[in-house]
Amino acid sequence: MSVLEEKRSPDSNIPVKKRAPSWSDIWVKKNTKSLKHVVFAMQLPTLSPNDPKSQTPLPKFSKIDRTLLLSDDLLLKILAKHPVSQRNPNSLVCKRWLNLQGRLVRSLKVLDWEFLESGRLFLRFPNLTHVDLVNGCLFSPRNSGILVSHLMGSMHVGSRFSPYWRLCQENLLPVDMVDRGLRVLAGGCPNLRKLVVIGASEMGLLSVAEECPTLQDLELHKCDDNVLRGIAACENLQILKLVGSVEGLYSSLVSDIGLTILAQGCKRLVKLELSGCEGSFDGIKAIGQCCQMLEELTLSDHRMDDGWLAALSYCENLKTFRFLSCKKIDASPGPDEYLGSCRTLGRLHLQKCQLRNKRSVRALFRVCAVAKEIVIRDCWGLDNGMFIAASICRRVKFLSLEGCSLLTTEGLEAVILSWQGLDSLRVVSCKNIKDGEISPALSTLFSTLKELKWRPDSKSLLASSLTGTGMGKRGGKFFKRT
Structure with missing residues (x-):
């Protein structure tokens, strides 16, 4: 085909050859309105301040949000490049940006329990994977000027204290309300990976285990043996922190029964922290035999019975062993021939512990004889007689x-x-x-x-x-x- 077409002039019979329209000509005809917007925007800067025309109001189309031309996916990629400190100002631009910023949030601490139960949490933040419910589970009395702070969180308390000083226990939501919130959370966050909660029961955790198969990290405060039945249903759980009792805040019991239930249900555990938990040789032995992937064990303010230290030798793949704020290690560890050794252990950390029993310290270093890294920080009672027991650890490369x-x-x-x-x-x-x-x-x-x-x-x-x-x-x- 010829790229030229023949056309006769009205004043003459001489044929005139005209070029066929190009694709750019066709685009201009179809997008005349958009092009006018662009041309107008290019001409605005040419007006001088003294020009009376510059004082005329701008047409309505000049107030159009140019980001509306961008798709949600593209705008999300742009907003995701901004620093975290810029997210709150960005969410104030418009409702669309507010919703998009909510889709970028992955981790959240819930402060208002009604915000969770009403379902508004998932409308505002639909892609949550890490949720902390501890502060939301605590209610504070009105008009209270007394603020109690703890690593777990902060809360206002009344002027009348409990005779047993269990402040947090008196300000917890009812168990059925916490379970109801967990069911709502499980239905709205099927991709939940980490959960922190206090005061839940077995049924509440079962609903999370059933609806959130990707849950890998769980932190439970005020936990007891019955609650651990619900944890055992979390088959893919890899990181677990159990807080049984905290002096002055709340009291709960985790014993060998709960540790055995936990060991039989959560066989994929990699990291385990037991804080304020009771137990003995049998509970630690069950964890070592069943949780064969366990690599890191932390004991914080433990209330273990005498003789539990010998059970560590059953943790065949343990690489890191930590003591935090423990008043004792093991008052009666038993004969050396029954202690055994953690053959894969690489790191031994002790922080804010009381090392006053020479026999227990000696037994600890004997169990951890193959450690390559030893860290002792702010521990009371560690003198020359105690520290000499560390001579058995002949593979140490780093000492702090x-x-x-x-x-x-x-x-x-x-x-x-x-x-x-x-x-x-x-x-x-x-x-x-x-x-x-x-x-x-x-x-x-x-x-x-x-x-x-x-x-x-x-x-x-x-x-x-x-x-x-x-x-x-x-x-x-x-x-x-x-």
Whole structure:
């Protein structure tokens, strides 16, 4: 076909050849209105401030939201690039942006329980995967000026206190109301991955287990043995924190019965934290035998019976063992031949614990003899006689001591000189460890370390004297970048 067409002039019979219309001509004809908007916007800046025409009001189409030309998916991608601190201002632009910002929210702390039960939570935030209900489960008396704060949350309390000082227990929502909220949450958040709740029952957790198969992380406050029956239905649970009792806030009981139910139901656990829980050898043994994927175990303010420490040897894949705020380790661990050892353990952490029983500390280091990392922070009672028990851990490569005020330079030296593989040492706020008591053998060890942080007290001069010497930087000259 020819790209030219023949047309005769009205004044002449001479044929005139005209070019066929291009695709751009066709687009301009169909989009004349949009093009006028663009042309008008391009001409606006040419008007000077003194021009009287510039004082005329703009046409209505100049107030059109240009973001309406963008699809929701495209605008969501743009908003997702903004920092988290910008989300609240963005949500104030218009209703559309408010809804889009709600779709970007994945984690939320619920403060108003009615907001959950009414279903408005899911209309406002339809893609939630992490929900914390603890603050929403607490109701505060009106006109109360007394605020109680805890790691769990904050709440207002009345002027009349309980004789047992269980403040949180008196300000909890009824169990049936908490369960009803969990059923609503389970129906509105089928992709829920993490849940934090307090005061729930077995039935409430069962509804979450049935409707939220992707639940992997669960934190339960005020938990007891009966509630653990509902947890056992969460087959894909990998991270679990159980809080039985908190002194001054609430009281609940988790015993060997609950730990056994938990072990038989949640066999895919990787991380487990037991806070304020009771139990004994049987409960820990059941967890070790059934939860064979368990890699991290944390005990916080535990109330375990004597002899439980020997059950740790059943945790065959345990890599990290933590003690937090424990008043004791194991008052009667039993004979050494029954203790066993965690063969895969790599890290042993103790923080804010009371290490006053030499026998229990010795048993702990014996069970964790293959640990490669030992961290002791703000623990009371750790003196030279206690710390010498750590000599059995001959594979240690990293040692961190902080707030160990009873330990001396002599006690530290007696242990770390026996560790042939020590690479990193950190000593902070240990006032009885002095620079002037460092022996030549200890100085030689310092020079071979890859990493050294030495601040036993505010008067220590060793750290400043090491600057520029290369001490504590073994291998640095071989790995410098060129």
